Amino acid sequence: MYITVNNEQIEINFNPNIYVNVWGPEHFYYVELREYVKDNLESRLVEAFHFNRNAKVVKDFNFFFFGEFYGDYEISVFKFVKNVGLQKIYTHRYNDCGKLVEFNLVTDNIEEAKVWTKSIDDYQKKHGCIVKLNSKFEDINNQYNTKNLESPYKTYNIGRFPKISTDFKTVDETRKYGKLWFGNWKVFWSYQHPRNWKNLSAKEISDDILGL
Numbered sequence: 001m002y003i004t005v006n007n008e009q010i011e012i013n014f015n016p017n018i019y020v021n022v023w024g025p026e027h028f029y030y031v032e033l034r035e036y037v038k039d040n041l042e043s044r045l046v047e048a049f050h051f052n053r054n055a056k057v058v059k060d061f062n063f064f065f066f067g068e069f070y071g072d073y074e075i076s077v078f079k080f081v082k083n084v085g086l087q088k089i090y091t092h093r094y095n096d097c098g099k100l101v102e103f104n105l106v107t108d109n110i111e112e113a114k115v116w117t118k119s120i121d122d123y124q125k126k127h128g129c130i131v132k133l134n135s136k137f138e139d140i141n142n143q144y145n146t147k148n149l150e151s152p153y154k155t156y157n158i159g160r161f162p163k164i165s166t167d168f169k170t171v172d173e174t175r176k177y178g179k180l181w182f183g184n185w186k187v188f189w190s191y192q193h194p195r196n197w198k199n200l201s202a203k204e205i206s207d208d209i210l211g212l
Contacts, residue, residue, distance in 0.1 A: 070211030106159030
């Protein structure tokens with residue numbers, strides 16, 4: 001998804017995690033990712049990142065948030081204006097209503113795949129999205145009969161994925177060092193799963209990933 005605001009071009013992608021990039025004439029841009037939790041009117045900061053495109057002080061040119069599961073996210077983009085400070089130039093809140101959403105079922109078990117499609121049906125009823133489903137089972141895939149060839153707004157991978165992340169966001173069940181909290185509020189088990197799936201049912205796994 002590309003958006004043009006005056007002299008800036010902004011790219012936002014949710015496939016399967018959040019990616020943001022900004023191009024424009026200024027040296028400094030700032031991206032803030034916030035999340036609305038349980039229908040709370042006040043959002044919480046998840047991650048923030050600034051771009052420094054000054055050739056003398058090079059910083060990474062894009063923003064990533066590696067969580068692949070659902071969140072009611074809001075992305076805001078700011079630019080730094082001399083003698084003024086940060087000015088918000090664009091805001092996008094996650095909204096897949098009427099948009100194509102792709103679901104990849106990673107399983108060899110057809111009964112498990114059927115359970116996961118129940119969560120997908122619940123997600124579709126809640127969000128009003130268009131479903132494209134990929135699995136090893138054509139009978140299940142054809143239930144949705146999506147012929148839309150456009151790129152999906154969001155991609156979800158549903159399965160039992162190993163925990164491969166080792167950074168401070170997912171090392172333990174909480175972001176805590178000793179008795180002090182650090183980092184932002186959001187904690188999760190891995191980039192693919194909000195919590196450890198080993199003792200969860202198949203339905204709980206898919207509901208977790210889809211925010212149900």
